[in-house]
Amino acid sequence: MRHETLISIVGAVLVGLVFLFPSPARADEVESRRCKTGDTACTIGEFLYDDNYVPVPPANASCTLSIVDPASTPLGGSPFAMSEAADGWYFYNFDTTAQADGLYRSNMCCTVTVPTSQTLCLDKSFTVGASFNSLADIAIAVWGGTSRTLTDFGTLVTDIWNNLTRSLTTRNIGLGENIAREEEHWTTRFAGDGEVLAGQTYRATIWILNFETELSAPAVAPTYTIYDSMLNPVSSGTMTLGDTAGVYNLSYAVSGSATGGRWKTIVNVDVDGGGNDIQDGSYWEVESSPAQVTINAITDNTIPSITANVTIKNEGGSGYEYKYSYCVVSTENNPCGGGNDVFYNSGSKYLNAGESWIKNFNATVPDPGTYWFKVVVQWGTEKSGATQIFTTGSVACLGDYNLDGWVNLTDFSIMLFYWNQYNPAHDLSGDGYVNLTDFSILLFHWGKCP
Numbered sequence: 088m089r090h091e092t093l094i095s096i097v098g099a100v101l102v103g104l105v106f107l108f109p110s111p112a113r114a115d116e117v118e119s120r121r122c123k124t125g126d127t128a129c130t131i132g133e134f135l136y137d138d139n140y141v142p143v144p145p146a147n148a149s150c151t152l153s154i155v156d157p158a159s160t161p162l163g164g165s166p167f168a169m170s171e172a173a174d175g176w177y178f179y180n181f182d183t184t185a186q187a188d189g190l191y192r193s194n195m196c197c198t199v200t201v202p203t204s205q206t207l208c209l210d211k212s213f214t215v216g217a218s219f220n221s222l223a224d225i226a227i228a229v230w231g232g233t234s235r236t237l238t239d240f241g242t243l244v245t246d247i248w249n250n251l252t253r254s255l256t257t258r259n260i261g262l263g264e265n266i267a268r269e270e271e272h273w274t275t276r277f278a279g280d281g282e283v284l285a286g287q288t289y290r291a292t293i294w295i296l297n298f299e300t301e302l303s304a305p306a307v308a309p310t311y312t313i314y315d316s317m318l319n320p321v322s323s324g325t326m327t328l329g330d331t332a333g334v335y336n337l338s339y340a341v342s343g344s345a346t347g348g349r350w351k352t353i354v355n356v357d358v359d360g361g362g363n364d365i366q367d368g369s370y371w372e373v374e375s376s377p378a379q380v381t382i383n384a385i386t387d388n389t390i391p392s393i394t395a396n397v398t399i400k401n402e403g404g405s406g407y408e409y410k411y412s413y414c415v416v417s418t419e420n421n422p423c424g425g426g427n428d429v430f431y432n433s434g435s436k437y438l439n440a441g442e443s444w445i446k447n448f449n450a451t452v453p454d455p456g457t458y459w460f461k462v463v464v465q466w467g468t469e470k471s472g473a474t475q476i477f478t479t480g481s482v483a484c485l486g487d488y489n490l491d492g493w494v495n496l497t498d499f500s501i502m503l504f505y506w507n508q509y510n511p512a513h514d515l516s517g518d519g520y521v522n523l524t525d526f527s528i529l530l531f532h533w534g535k536c537p
Contacts, residue, residue, distance in 0.1 A: 119190070120213035122183050131211050132169065132178025135197060142175025143199060150177040150197040152211065157189030169195070181213075188216040273297050273305075273358045277367040279337070282468070285375040285404055286343035289313075293326065293354055293367060295333040302333030306360035309335050316348025316373065326354065343404035344440075347375030347467045376403030376440070378464040382475040383519075384512035385460060386447065390479045393430075393450045395460045396511035396519060397473070401438035403466075408437045413462045415450045419474070423463050429453075447517050455479045484536040485515045486529035494532045502529060 122129030131152060135143040151166035169179045177197065196208040279291025291311075297303035312323040326335035337352070351370050358364040379400040387394035393415060401407055412433035414423040424431060430450040438444055452458060456479060463472040486494040488501040505513045505521040515525040 120211070122181060122191075122213050122215045124183055124186075124188055124216055126183045128180040129183055129213070129215075130178050130180055131193065131195070131213060132176060133195060133209060133211070135175045135177055142173070144173060144175070145171035147201040148177070148197055148199045150195060152179045153194045153196070154181070155192045157187055157191065159192075166194075166196070183215045186215055190214050273303075273356075273365060274300070275354075275356055275365050275367045277354060277369060279352050280369040280371045282372040282374055283341050284377065285341055285345045285347065285373055287341055289337075289339045289341055289350075289371065291337040291352055291354075291369075292329070293335050293337075293356070295335070295356060295358075295365075297333075302331055304328075304332040305356050305358045307357040309354050309356045311337055311352060311354045311368075313339055314351040314353070316346050316350055318351070341373055345373050345375055346405070347373050347403075347407070372468055374403075374467045374469055375405055376401055376407030376409075376438075376466050377469070378402065378407075378409055378438075378466045378471045380462050380464050380471045380473040382460060382462060382473045383445075384510075385475060385477040386511050386514060386517070388477050388479050390452050390455055393452050393458075393460070393477075393479065394517070395448050395450070395462075395475065396445065396514075397448050397462050398443055398445050399436065399438065399462075399464055400443040401440055404440050406437060406439045407466060408435055409464050409466060410435045411462065411464045413448045413450070413460070415452055415458050415460055417456070417458060419459050419476070421459075423461050429458060445519060447511075452479055484532035486525075486532045487536055488513065492536045494529060494534060494536065498529060502526065 120129070120131060133150075135148060135150070137143060148171075150169040150171075152169055153166040154162045155165075156162055167179050169177045171177050177195075181191075191213050193211040193213060194208055195211040196206060199205045199207075274296045276294040276296070277291065278293075279289075283289045293309055295303060295305055295309070308328065309326045310324065311326055313321050315321050322339055326337050328334070329336050337354075349370050350373050351368065353366065353368040356365040356367070379398075379402050381398045381400075383396040383398055385393065386396050395413070397413070399409065399411065401409070410433070412423045412431065414428040414432070415430040416423075416425075416428050421427065424433075429452055432448070432450070436444055448460075448462065450460070457476065458479065459474055459476050461472065461474045463470055480490055484494050486498050486502070488498045491497070502513065502521060502525065508521055509519050510521055511519045513521050513525075515521075515528040518524070
């Protein structure tokens with residue numbers, strides 16, 4: 088309490104209720120005190136401080152507690168003198184024995200005598216009844232009840248666990264009924280993705296786990312359906328039991344003429360014989376038209392125009408529209424289309440099954456040096472490619488096979504060696520063959536190269 092004009096009174100848990108005198112003041116608790124029925128000492132009290140938060144000693148103050156019962160009748164002996172402690176705690180131990188349950192309106196008044204006489208009153212109303220201040224009290228109140236049944240909330244615990252049609256292991260209530268059926272949920276693990284070449288075998292495996300996550304055989308062996316890239320069902324059947332219970336395998340021979348793309352496998356697992364309880368599966372790729380790519384020769388390595396003779400072959404069982412790209416790079420690990428190619432170009436070509444396409448790919452290289460000619464062909468999600476290293480020379484004449492700066496008998500002798508043969512490296516016309524057309528080109532450049 089303030090020695091002159093200010094007095095503070097703070098709850099047993101809260102600190103900081105400050106009151107100014109001599110003007111009238113009053114404070115109320117947020118929630119009333121709860122006293123358990125039959126408690127011989129339910130403590131009602133407050134800490135008393137001055138405005139410097141120094142406890143007011145018993146010698147300087149005295150407090151009383153006035154109590155009115157739920158019927159609005161003052162209790163005999165009220166107001167009651169409150170006990171004191173040296174730390175400023177003023178309290179009264181209320182005996183709830185033989186008292187009615189309900190709200191007891193109470194008023195705590197304290198008089199401070201030092202340095203001047205001052206009085207403060209605080210609402211200390213409390214409730215007498217069953218206590219719910221702890222989980223233990225709540226549990227006792229709920230499960231200790233004896234007036235409940237399954238239909239009217241009577242002896243709930245006893246009725247549940249003593250019923251003969253239930254057990255902790257079966258969770259069964261009655262015919263066709265179960266408690267917590269979801270706890271018996273089975274699961275599956277399926278492996279059947281990846282890529283398969285048309286004409287090869289697709290394989291998949293499923294592992295079936297019971298509600299204890301152990302491999303276990305279902306009531307019925309799992310069935311499967313395979314769909315092609317157009318979502319047409321192409322195969323269905325029953326999976327084969329593996330070496331262990333709960334493990335089933337699937338093998339499917341993909342036709343050599345199968346359409347490439349994203350295929351799908353769906354597996355149905357009947358756990359208890361009542362229907363398809365679990366459905367699993369995955370997508371996988373069929374690669375139907377792999378491409379073979381070959382750089383036959385660099386037929387012109389003289390700057391600025393470079394020519395590579397290339398063969399692309401469809402090795403699949405069906406026709407396919409191939410996308411291809413080719414480039415010249417200055418380092419071997421530089422991919423086509425990497426953004427720093429010396430030269431880059433792309434296109435597409437449809438090839439029937441087994442068909443080969445022979446083509447001269449032309450590129451431009453500005454400076455002499457060592458380079459890599461690369462060709463990349465895409466089929467489905469896969470790629471095939473070929474690379475050939477070459478060294479460029481300065482401008483020369485067509486027919487200067489030995490690159491000595493002259494087209495003469497030496498070059499003619501070289502041409503005769505390959506005469507009427509398919510040899511892109513010595514072909515001058517670009518058709519891949521060494522013949523009269525190439526001889527005419529050689530004669531045109533006869534003599535010293537410019």
